Amino acid sequence: MKNISGKIYLMLGFSLAGTSVVTGSILTEKLNGRLVTPISLGIMLLCLFPFYGVRSIRLAGCLKKRDLAVFTLQAGFGIVLFRLFLLTGVGLTSTVEAGILTGTTPAITSILAFLVLKETCNSRTVLGIACSVLGIVLIQKNPQNSAAFSMSHAVGNLLVLCAAASESTFNIISRKYREEGNDTELFSVPPMIQMYLVSLIAFFLSLIPGFYKQSVLSLSTIGWREWLALSWYGLVVTALAFIFFFQGVKRSGAYTTATFSGMIPLTSMLLSLFFLNEPIGLNQWAGGGFIIFGMLFIGRQS
Template identity: 85%
Template sequence: MKNISGKIYLMLGFSLAGTSVVTGSVLTESLNGRVITPISLGIMLICLFPFYGVRSIRTAARLKKRDLAVFTLQAGFGIVLFRLFLLTGVGLTSTVEAGILTGTTPAITSILAFLVLKETCHSWTVSGIASSVLGIILIQNSPQNLAVFSISHAAGNLLVLCAAASESTFNIISRKYREEGNDTELRLVPPMIQMYLVSLIAFLLSLIPGFYKMPVALLSDIGWKEWLALGWYGLVVTALAFIFFFEGVRRTDAYTTAAFSGMIPLTSMLLSLFFLKEPIGLNQWAGGGFIILSMLLIGRQSQKRRQL
């Protein structure tokens, strides 16, 4: 029962996270990517302060400096850099491709685990990485891309891959911290409080690039659709998705998390198709399929490792 509830939490969390690509595409039409992160996080922090604000501050006062450093790294890589790269990239490439390319996170995580953590790279993992690379090649060489190819389009795809790499770095930091046995205090922090603290730190970090020459006047010109998207980005994509993710991770194994992360590109692709009316070519469907297959292969390796 615990494992089933964990899978439901992961499915909900990754599905909500998948809406970030489409939401970001809507917002980048009117706002700079450096502005979206602090504003959306600020909305979320203000709305949830009556529920978690005081408890989060008291919890932070009890944590060790090393624990706070881990939260800071999680906020920096998992939120600030991830969104900065994603929001900049989605403005240069198609929403469909951006969503699919976020699915390369497990493959990049496996490569970093091999290089940084010196983990053994077995056949399932190698097959998963190869499948992910093949998916990227198919997407980049789709007929739509060849017809409108430009350096900026390729740069957009590269920035989305950098966003996936930022998320992978977040995973590696968390894994290394757990392996060293230094997360005793963190295990006592409820998911809601951890989400609020990480988001608060991310908000403070995002103020640095966000308010440097920020066109504040643009905020007065945006309409209700943009404000609704900002609220969704903060309250749902950040708060609710993170809570579901933390709850799911506590109840499932690593291979299950890797498998369900395929909901991000799948959700993004379907939303782009039905709401943004973006065309999806055969190469993009095939590329997305290979990237989702890579997650399943890498997740299979994690399952095998657990059974040994």
């Protein structure tokens, strides 16, 4: 039951994280991507402060320096760098392609799990991850993407790949220190408190790139649609998705986490179709099917 619940938490967490691509595309139409992170985090921190703010600050004073360092790494890679790369890249490439390229996260996470965590993988794990990677390859072979890329388009794709690498690093950091729970206080920290502390650290880290040569006056030009997207980015993509992720990573191995991160490109692809009306070819549908099959194959191990 613990393994099954872990997979459900991971699926929900990564599905919500997949909405960040479409939400980011909406926000970067009128806002600089660097400004989105501190504003959305600020909204979330203010809304949840009456419930978790005081408890989180008190708990922070009881944590060891090593635990705070882990939170800082999680905030840096999982929120600040991931969003900085993604929001900058999505403004230079298409939303569908950005979502697709985030699908490299399972492959990168698996490589890091093998190299850093020294985790072994059986045939089911290899086949499940291979299906996810095959799905990503099929999605990228969309005939509508065969036109020559401009330099800015190529740079956008590279930045999204950097976002995927940041997400993978976050996954490995979370898993590594959860496994060392006996030596740290992290294992006993409630997910909501951990989410709040990580977001608070990320807020302060994002202030420098967020307001560097960026006027806050640009916020006066946005409407209710953008404010709603900012609230979603903070309360759902950050708070709720991270809670599900922290619950799932406690119950799952690194390879399972890697495979279920394939929900990010799949969710992004579907949302781009229904909300942004971006065309999706047969290869992309087939690739999405392989991603689902990969997750189900890994899930059979429970």
